[in-house]
Amino acid sequence: MRKRAKLAVLFFAVAAVAASSHALAAERIPIRVNGSMIASGVSPYISKGTTLVPLSVIAELKGVRIVSWDHPNKTVTLALNKQQVKLKVGEAFATGESQTYPLPAAAALRHNRVMVPLRSVAELSGAAVTWDSARKTVSVDSPAETSHPTAARRQTAEIIIDGSHYTIPVVSEELKRYSFAASTSKGIVWSPAPERSEFRDPTVYYPDEPYTFYLSDPKIHSLNIHQSRKLFALPAAEDGKYTILDGIYGVGDYVIYHTYVIGKGMAQAFESQAWAMKVTEPQSRKKIETFHSAGGYFHSFGIVQQDGLYVSLSQIPGNPDGSYNYEALVYKTTTDQTVRLQNFTRTTKGLQFKFDGKNYTVPLTQV
Structure with a gap:
């Protein structure tokens, strides 16, 4: 008193x-x-x-x-x-x-x-x-x-980064797949899945609070907020629309991360985005592109670590004969340069193109 x-x-x-x-x-x-x-x-x-x-x-x-x-x-x-x-x-x-x-x-x-x-x-x-x-x-x-029931049932999601095992604290088993981490030259950037209320639709993830990004020493394999530096948080839900994290990828002292926006009760995302952020300057985060990866649209990406490149390929439906149009993009972290490729070739080994006077073949992963 x-x-x-x-x-x-x-x-x-x-x-x-x-x-x-x-x-x-x-x-x-x-x-x-x-x-x-x-x-x-x-x-x-x-x-x-x-x-x-x-x-x-x-x-x-x-x-x-x-x-x-x-x-x-x-x-x-x-x-x-x-x-x-x-x-x-x-x-x-x-x-x-x-x-x-x-x-x-x-x-x-x-x-x-x-x-x-x-x-x-x-x-x-x-x-x-x-x-x-x-x-x-x-x-x-x-x-x-920490006697609250939620604290007692916390679990961990295991993520392998460069051959090393790391764990991220999560509230429940179902949220493990919504937690992400990546290695950068400045440390491990990670984001645990925010809690989801039990009464909401169990088939769709509507987080109670925004995703938060943290930076940890790579020597700490049990990632936790108490030994980490908070970088920033994604936007909070607004007008029934939720911003969901869909992946984090390290590129030198940058991270590339994917998000998508989904409305409550909607089966597909409104849109998806790729972002770039310099780890030491969280306020510098920048949207690289907006894309769709549902409803007949496909999107793939790849990373060239040694040159600091993020490469993407969008497969867009709509041609009268049922064929697709393709759009390719390159973002260079070291110069903050975004270029839409005019000439590129899709092969079984990846996307082939020429950029800054150098020939590339970049393996792609579908979002």
Whole structure:
């Protein structure tokens, strides 16, 4: 009680700054910390698919302490177990002692309370966060007290990268095929499949939260968020449309990743995309192309590691005689150059073409 009283005094002293009304959702969201329901003076809310909670909720976790509040700069300093992290109102990142952590939404002030993205900040402390969409309840469990049923049934997906075995934590067996990882010159880039609520259609994957990309030391074969750097998150679901990760591929210090967008109740994706991102500059991610790989459309791709190339071939139906048209593309990571090939040949060994004065035959994999 004394701890909560101190927190109340601290945050009632914060000057009110109105948050943008269009970013706030009015629904009330119950919060359960280490099995106990938490009452807060200001209700948690959802902004752009991200749950924000009063900082006092995070302070209930084991190993978390509010160090100070810098009122002129609207900055709070937290002790999260063994590190200190600063969050500034209006900024979508947290600053640690040696690195910066991107956040899916900026910290905000609401009714004189500091509101922070629940999952991102809680996971920095090592806590596990789960979301029950049916009951719209969030559960947060400290590392030493992960008694929530979801935490108990967590499994791992095994992925072989360059002959080495790695594991990714997943919530259930069915989500293993939605988790991905790839080796880059900067480390292992990976993304675990977000949880899916039980009441949803079991034949289609509608994640409760956006996919998040992490960077890990390649020496750590049991990949986990507590020993990884968060890079960024895919867009949250909007208007019943979900962005699903469909593969990650390392190319030097870049990753190429595929996504597709699907609507709830739809049998096929609206569209698929190929993206490129420099691992050290997550904000640099760029859409390479948009394509279709369903409904009679086919799409294949290949990678040339030594030259930093991503190559794709789209097979497009629609000719009166039932034949296909073909479109080929090359993206070069080192120059950020995208070229539509005018001359190429499809062979049993792959796609043959000439690029930058060099002849290539690139084996292709169908998406």
